[in-house]
Amino acid sequence: MEILDQITRHYNYVITIFLMIAGVYIVVAKSNMIKTLIGLSIFQASVYLLYLSPGKIIGGTPPIIGEGYEVYSNPLPHVLILTAIVVGVATLAVGLALVVRIHEAFGSIEEDEVLRELEHE
Amino acid sequence: MRLDTILRVCTKLFLPFIWVFALYVQLHGDFGPGGGFQAGVIAAAGVILYAIVFGKSAATRIVPKWLVEAMVPLGVLLYAGVGVYSMLMGGNYLDYDVLFHSPPTHYEAVHGQHWGVFLVEIGVLITVTGTMITIFYAFAGRGRREDRN
Amino acid sequence: MIPESFVPHLPALQIVLPLLAALIAALVRNGTVGWLLALVVSWLMVPVSMAMLGAVLDGGTISYALGGWRPPLGIEYRVDAPAGYLLVLVSAMGALAMTYAPRSLASEIPVGKRGLYYSMYLTCLAGLLGMAITGDAFNVFVFMEISSLAMYAMIAMGKDRRALVAAFQYLIIGTIGATFYVIGIGFLFASTGTLNMVDMALRLQDLGDSRPAFAGLAFIVVGIGLKLAIFPLHLWLPNAYAYSPSVASAFLASTATKVAVYLLLRFIFSVFGVDQTFDDLPLTEFLLVLSAAAMVIASAVAIFQMNVKRMLAYSSVSQIGYITLGIALASQAGLTGGIAHLFNHAIIKACLFFAIGAVVYRCGVVKLDQLAGIGRKMPLTMGAFVIAGLGLIGVPGTAGFVSKWYLILGAAEQGLWLLVIVIVVSSLLAVIYVGRVIEVAWFREPGPALAKASEPPFEILAVTWALAAGTIFFGIFTQYSGGVAGDAAMVLLDGIGPSDATPLLTRDELFDPTVSSGHVETGGGETGGGETGH
Numbered sequence: 001m002e003i004l005d006q007i008t009r010h011y012n013y014v015i016t017i018f019l020m021i022a023g024v025y026i027v028v029a030k031s032n033m034i035k036t037l038i039g040l041s042i043f044q045a046s047v048y049l050l051y052l053s054p055g056k057i058i059g060g061t062p063p064i065i066g067e068g069y070e071v072y073s074n075p076l077p078h079v080l081i082l083t084a085i086v087v088g089v090a091t092l093a094v095g096l097a098l099v100v101r102i103h104e105a106f107g108s109i110e111e112d113e114v115l116r117e118l119e120h121e
Numbered sequence: 122m123r124l125d126t127i128l129r130v131c132t133k134l135f136l137p138f139i140w141v142f143a144l145y146v147q148l149h150g151d152f153g154p155g156g157g158f159q160a161g162v163i164a165a166a167g168v169i170l171y172a173i174v175f176g177k178s179a180a181t182r183i184v185p186k187w188l189v190e191a192m193v194p195l196g197v198l199l200y201a202g203v204g205v206y207s208m209l210m211g212g213n214y215l216d217y218d219v220l221f222h223s224p225p226t227h228y229e230a231v232h233g234q235h236w237g238v239f240l241v242e243i244g245v246l247i248t249v250t251g252t253m254i255t256i257f258y259a260f261a262g263r264g265r266r267e268d269r270n
Numbered sequence: 271m272i273p274e275s276f277v278p279h280l281p282a283l284q285i286v287l288p289l290l291a292a293l294i295a296a297l298v299r300n301g302t303v304g305w306l307l308a309l310v311v312s313w314l315m316v317p318v319s320m321a322m323l324g325a326v327l328d329g330g331t332i333s334y335a336l337g338g339w340r341p342p343l344g345i346e347y348r349v350d351a352p353a354g355y356l357l358v359l360v361s362a363m364g365a366l367a368m369t370y371a372p373r374s375l376a377s378e379i380p381v382g383k384r385g386l387y388y389s390m391y392l393t394c395l396a397g398l399l400g401m402a403i404t405g406d407a408f409n410v411f412v413f414m415e416i417s418s419l420a421m422y423a424m425i426a427m428g429k430d431r432r433a434l435v436a437a438f439q440y441l442i443i444g445t446i447g448a449t450f451y452v453i454g455i456g457f458l459f460a461s462t463g464t465l466n467m468v469d470m471a472l473r474l475q476d477l478g479d480s481r482p483a484f485a486g487l488a489f490i491v492v493g494i495g496l497k498l499a500i501f502p503l504h505l506w507l508p509n510a511y512a513y514s515p516s517v518a519s520a521f522l523a524s525t526a527t528k529v530a531v532y533l534l535l536r537f538i539f540s541v542f543g544v545d546q547t548f549d550d551l552p553l554t555e556f557l558l559v560l561s562a563a564a565m566v567i568a569s570a571v572a573i574f575q576m577n578v579k580r581m582l583a584y585s586s587v588s589q590i591g592y593i594t595l596g597i598a599l600a601s602q603a604g605l606t607g608g609i610a611h612l613f614n615h616a617i618i619k620a621c622l623f624f625a626i627g628a629v630v631y632r633c634g635v636v637k638l639d640q641l642a643g644i645g646r647k648m649p650l651t652m653g654a655f656v657i658a659g660l661g662l663i664g665v666p667g668t669a670g671f672v673s674k675w676y677l678i679l680g681a682a683e684q685g686l687w688l689l690v691i692v693i694v695v696s697s698l699l700a701v702i703y704v705g706r707v708i709e710v711a712w713f714r715e716p717g718p719a720l721a722k723a724s725e726p727p728f729e730i731l732a733v734t735w736a737l738a739a740g741t742i743f744f745g746i747f748t749q750y751s752g753g754v755a756g757d758a759a760m761v762l763l764d765g766i767g768p769s770d771a772t773p774l775l776t777r778d779e780l781f782d783p784t785v786s787s788g789h790v791e792t793g794g795g796e797t798g799g800g801e802t803g804h
Contacts, residue, residue: 020453027442036442044449050456076465080408082158084452087415091445093256094422098438100263105431114435194293201290204282214282216338 012053019046031111033102037095044088051077051084125174132174139167147246151235157242161249168250169257177262186258192251199244203237215241280322281334281347284357285400287311287318292392301384305372308388312368312395315361319399323354327757331770333405341405342466348405352609352758356402356532359616360525364395367521370624370733374631378429378515387427391521394420398529407455407465407541410533411448414497417529418444421522425514436509443506447496450489457486458541471541471766479550487547490537498530500594501564504587511583512636516627519579523586524620528612531593535609538597539762548600557598562692564591569699573706578636581703582622585662588696589615595689596677602759604680610755611673614661614744618670621658621737625651628726628734635719638707643716645708647723650731652711654738659704661741664697669744672752 007014019042026039055077063072099109106114143164150156172180204215212219217237218230225233276283291311295304322332326349334347341348349357368391379387397417401410422444426437459465461482462473474483492503499507507527511519538547547553565588572584589611596608628651629644630636645652661668674693681689716723725731744751 024446027446033438040442040445043446047449047452047456050453051459054460074463077459083408083412086158087412087448090419091415091441094419095438095441095445097259098422098426098434098441100260101426102434102438105434118432118435191297194296198290198293198297201286201293204286205290208279208282213335213338214279214286215336218338 012049016046016049016053019043019049033099033109033111034096036111037092037099040095041088041092044084044091048081048084051081128174132170136167136171139170140164143167147242150242151238157245158249161246162253164246164250165253165257168254172257172261177258181258184254186255189251189254189258192247193255194248196244196246196248196251199247200241203240203244207237277321277325279334280318281332281349281403282336284315284318284322284361284403285347285396287314288392288396288399292389292396295385295389295392299382299385299389301376301381301388304385304388305368305375308371308392309365309368311392312361312364315395315399316358316365319354319357319361322349323351323358326351326354342464342469345409346405346466346468347403348468349403351761352532352535353402355609355613355754355758356529357399359528359613360395360398360402363521363524363616363620364391366620366733366736367391367517370520370627370730371517372729373727374516374627374730377631379427383427387424387515390420390423390427391518393417394424394521398525401529402532405467407458407467407470408452409465411452411455414448414451414533417526418448418497421518421526424518424522425510427518428513428515430513432509433513436506436513440506440510443496443503447493447503450493450496452493454486454489454491454493457482457489461486467536467541468766468770471543471770472768474542474546483542484551487537487542487551491534491553494530494534494537498527498534498594499587499590501560501568501587501591504564504568504590507587508580508583511586511623512577512580516623516630519583520620520623520627523582523623524616527586527590528616531590531597531612534594535597535762540766543765544600544763554598554600557594558686558689561591561595561598562689564588565595565692565696566699569696569703572703573699575703576638578626578638578641578707579623581638581707582619582626585700585703586615586619588700589619589662591696592673592677592693595693596673596680599677599680599684599686600763601680601683602756602763603676603683605759605762606752606756607673607676607678607680609758610676610751611670613755614669614673614741614751617737617740617744618658618661618668621654621734621741622662624730624734624737625655625658628730629723631726631730633720633723638710640717640719641707642710642714642720643712644710644720644723645712647716647720648725650725651734654734655711656708657738658741659708661745662704663700667742667745669741669751671745672748673755676752676755 023039023041023043023046026042027036030036030039055074057071057073060071060073061069063075102114103109106117108114108117143160146155146163147157147160150160168180168184171183203217203220207216207219208214210219211223215237217234218225220233220237222229222233288311291307295307298304326332330350332347332349333341335341336345336347339345375384375387394417397413397415397420400413401417404410404413418441422437422441425440426434428436455465458470458474461477461480462470464470464473474480477483496503511523514522538544538553568584568588568591572581572588575581575584592611593608593615596604596606596611599605599608626636629641629648632648633640633644635641657668661670664670664674674697678690678693681687681693
């Protein structure tokens with residue numbers, strides 16, 4: 001029962017790990033490039049959760065000194081993840097732009113079809 | 122969607138509120154949650170909503186493509202420019218303390234910090250708005266005959 | 271050479287100048303203006319990085335508090351010997367690439383996109399330099415993604431439509447690598463509560479054996495391993511180098527993977543320290559096996575490539591094996607060999623890619639069978655190729671020999687004779703794949719496709735020969751390659767001690783802005799931060 005207790009108490013990590021593995025699985029298993037990018041986004045989202053969920057302290061306030069407030073949350077994880085989200089959006093945009101160009105050049109966004117066509121060249 | 126009256130009227134009603142909300146989030150970012158990233162996305166969402174309902178060509182008449190594409194580097198240039206200015210004032214790169222007074226006293230440093238963050242966030246707003254609309258323009262209508270040249 | 275008032279700001283200028291130039295190039299969008307900006311800024315970077323390296327070798331570490339926030343709270347730009355060498359390497363390669371670029375690039379990229387290409391190049395340069403200079407673990411991730419995103423765009427600009435697929439595959443693998451890196455940093459941040467590398471190193475020493483920290487290291491090693499194309503994780507590299515524009519191939523081959531190696535060195539030796547990584551974890555065995563596999567298998571695959579650029583790319587994978595081998599040995603000789611090979615391989619591989627780029631510029635062919643007799647038509651270009659090829663093999667008198675010599679010494683010191691054999695076998699394989707190109711280029715009659723081939727324009731030839739000369743220079747004057755690498759190895763093996771830390775501020779100082787931004791110590795606004803030495 002102890003292990004069950006561990007899992008329920010750390011459910012945020014369970015969700016993080018699930019998203020992480022699901023994301024990588026989609027990237028590896030799917031040949032459709034859009035789905036690959038979706039998997040990549042899910043994988044990145046799991047990292048956001050990895051940083052943010054331990055950053056929450058129950059009863060913690062923003063780190064501004066004030067009378068009567070003793071417990072403060074560290075704002076750094078949020079700032080880091082804001083940056084990571086922006087990076088993720090940029091990566092997704094570049095990835096989608098490449099998929100559009102690949103579609104124009106090959107007429108397909110299935111990776112195996114594209115690679116098969118390249119073999120015939 | 123160009124003929125749907127309800128959508129067109131509602132969009133026109135919503136737009137000013139969306140943009141005012143963007144400004145609110147932008148300016149509120151100094152004191153609470155918010156800031157250039159969020160405000161930029163909201164402002165861009167207004168333009169994108171307009172483009173979806175009234176068509177991309179109508180949107181490019183208001184916010185032309187060259188403008189949004191120029192906004193992307195301009196915002197970062199403002200950000201980096203604040204950093205270079207603080208270097209010229211004798212501080213380190215992006216040291217807002219010295220923006221107005223060098224060397225600063227405590228209250229002068231706070232004054233500098235206030236304006237430094239404000240200017241930098243404006244830069245972020247410009248870049249994020251520009252980037253989001255640029256991405257939308259780049260993808261929307263790609264491959265349609267009217268946009269090929 | 272550099273005005274006095276700029277000196278304390280050199281670490282910031284190293285990043286800010288290319289970034290500003292990239293923005294202006296994106297705004298102007300003109301190929302010529304973009305090239306001029308890129309050329310001027312790239313060449314400016316060389317004295318900037320040299321000045322910092324000089325200061326570091328004279329008086330210890332340079333630390334620059336970005337935004338006036340003192341480390342470990344703020345982001346710190348930190349230049350020590352290894353970082354200084356890498357900055358010089360990346361800047362010099364950038365400067366040479368931009369000198370080479372204008373005509374070669376004009377033949378491969380349409381007019382409208384050239385300005386944006388230079389903007390991407392400058393962004394990439396800023397990112398690579400940033401990865402080398404920053405002392406903040408998360409800031410590394412940001413610079414890593416800045417440079418990678420610019421790289422994807424540069425690769426996708428290649429003429430062949432395969433470039434698009436190569437860029438997409440690199441994007442997927444590169445992003446997974448970067449995300450693994452962030453996961454690792456997340457574990458370390460959760461266990462130590464800091465992102466400053468020096469501070470993190472000190473706190474990890476206090477922490478002792480910690481499972482989250484080791485998990486973090488594992489994620490970081492795999493993540494960086496994807497970026498540096500360590501053997502089984504190298505699949506993105508051959509296509510990316512083969513189909514990108516010539517200038518981009520040479521620049522990326524000589525800088526991108528090298529910066530990733532530097533990061534690996536930083537985390538293994540500086541943040542964790544030799545004791546933790548090599549004694550408590552089986553990193554040596556792990557890296558040794560992968561390096562040996564890379565050296566033999568990738569070289570063997572290179573032999574069968576018909577596309578010369580692809581062949582050079584596979585050769586890069588095997589040469590990266592030599593570098594990681596040096597890291598795995600974790601001894602003075604081994605690490606010296608690894609770091610020396612990092613520099614030598616950058617010079618050699620850039621020279622080879624530049625020479626092939628010249629052939630592409632004149633004839634537009636990279637297939638081996640189409641290159642028959644090219645040496646007789648372009649003797650100067652292919653002459654440089656031969657010299658660099660000899661360097662790749664490791665012939666005495668070239669730079670490649672110096673680093674392989676140190677590696678063999680390092681392996682022999684530890685009694686790993688099998689490894690010595692692997693190094694020799696891999697070099698013999700290099701003889702075959704370089705020899706194939708030399709045989710086809712010099713000993714066959716030129717075909718009709720090459721009837722009009724002639725020597726490339728002056729700047730292309732000059733850059734290629736400058737690197738060929740470098741291959742020989744660093745092979746003969748070993749104090750500049752082996753000696754300098756030895757210094758860097760010493761710094762890395764020493765690790766980080768309490769004396770490297772910036773003193774923590776007391777609570778009162780923390781809330782007094784005049785202290786926290788360093789204005790008190792430096793006497794007003796004249797010099798700002800950038801305290802040198804300890």
